[in-house]
Amino acid sequence: MLWVKAFHIIFMVTWMAGIFYLPRLFVYHAMNPENDRVGHARFVTMERKLLFGIMTPGAILTIFFGVWLIAGYGGLNYLREMKWLHAKLFLVFLLVVHHGFCWRYYAAFRDGKNVKTHRFFRIFNELPVFILIGTIILVEVKPF
Secondary structure (H helix, E strand, C coil): CHHHHHHHHHHHHHHHHHHHHHHHHHHHHHHCCCCCHHHHHHHHHHHHHHHHHHHHHHHHHHHHHHHHHHHHCCCHHHHHHCHHHHHHHHHHHHHHHHHHHHHHHHHHHHCCCCCCCHHHHHHHHHHHHHHHHHHHHHHHHCCC
C-alpha cells in the first residue's frame, strides 16, 4: 500500500499545482486587452494544456489511487471508522467542484465570453489554499 500512497501523493501534488496555476493564468488572461488576439490565443493554449494535460489527469489519478487506498485499508469498514476521512472526502469534493469551475471559466475565455474580472480570479485562486491546508491537517493530525 505504500506504493499506492506514494502515487496518490504524487498525483495530488500534480493536481494541486494545476489548481493553483490555472486561476493565476485566468488573472493574467482577464487583464489581457480585448484586441490582443495573439495574447488571447497564447493564454487559451496555455490554459488548455494545463487543464487537459496536467490538471485533469492529476485529478483522476489522485482520486483513483485514493479509492484504491480506502479499499486496501478495509473499504467501507475503514471509511466508517475514520471520521476524519469523511471530512477529507468532503474537501476533495469541494476541490472537484473548483476544478469544474475551472473548466467553465476556461470555456468562457476560449469562446471570448468571459465576464469575470482579474480581481474575481485572484480570489478564486486563493480558495484551494484553504482546502489544501484542511486536507493536510486532517490526514496528518486526524483530529477526530
